[in-house]
Amino acid sequence: xxxxxxxxxxxxxxxxxxxxxxxxxxxxxxxxxxxxxxxxxxxxxxxxxxxxxxxxxxxxxxxxxxxxxxxxxxxxxxxxxxxxxxxxxxxxxxxxxxxxxxxxxxxxxxxxxxxxxxxxxxxxxxxxxxxxxxxxxxxxxxxxxxx
Numbered sequence: 001x002x003x004x005x006x007x008x009x010x011x012x013x014x015x016x017x018x019x020x021x022x023x024x025x026x027x028x029x030x031x032x033x034x035x036x037x038x039x040x041x042x043x044x045x046x047x048x049x050x051x052x053x054x055x056x057x058x059x060x061x062x063x064x065x066x067x068x069x070x071x072x073x074x075x076x077x078x079x080x081x082x083x084x085x086x087x088x089x090x091x092x093x094x095x096x097x098x099x100x101x102x103x104x105x106x107x108x109x110x111x112x113x114x115x116x117x118x119x120x121x122x123x124x125x126x127x128x129x130x131x132x133x134x135x136x137x138x139x140x141x142x143x144x145x146x147x
Contacts, residue, residue: 033103036134038141043094045146048085056121057082058147065112075101088147110135
């Protein structure tokens with residue numbers, strides 16, 4: 001009985017020491033933060049020159065959130081004013097933007113990139129949501145947003 005108890009206590013001690021060593025290691029040699037690049041391209045997916053789209057518009061909001069465990073922090077947020085659908089460029093001439101998010105701890109944090117697209121046609125409103133995640137090991141993310 002004492003032999004089994006001694007083996008069990010030894011195993012618990014080894015596990016506790018391994019956990020403690022990892023925590024101490026993070027304090028002594030902290031992880032270096034990285035920068036992550038996110039590219040956006042906004043374009044019209046259809047030909048909106050028809051008169052039926054004359055009063056139709058779309059507004060766009062893009063949010064980048066840093067996620068660490070259960071903690072969420074918005075690190076970038078932009079709202080594009082509403083534009084008539086026929087004013088959005090084609091894919092070849094897409095509106096593009098590149099955003100750099102600094103100080104990301106790659107092994108513990110990820111970036112969620114979410115956009116909200118709000119269509120309005122004579123007071124009839126519809127919202128669509130979509131997004132992507134820039135995870136561990138990825139230095140770049142790309143989001144193609146078709147209106």
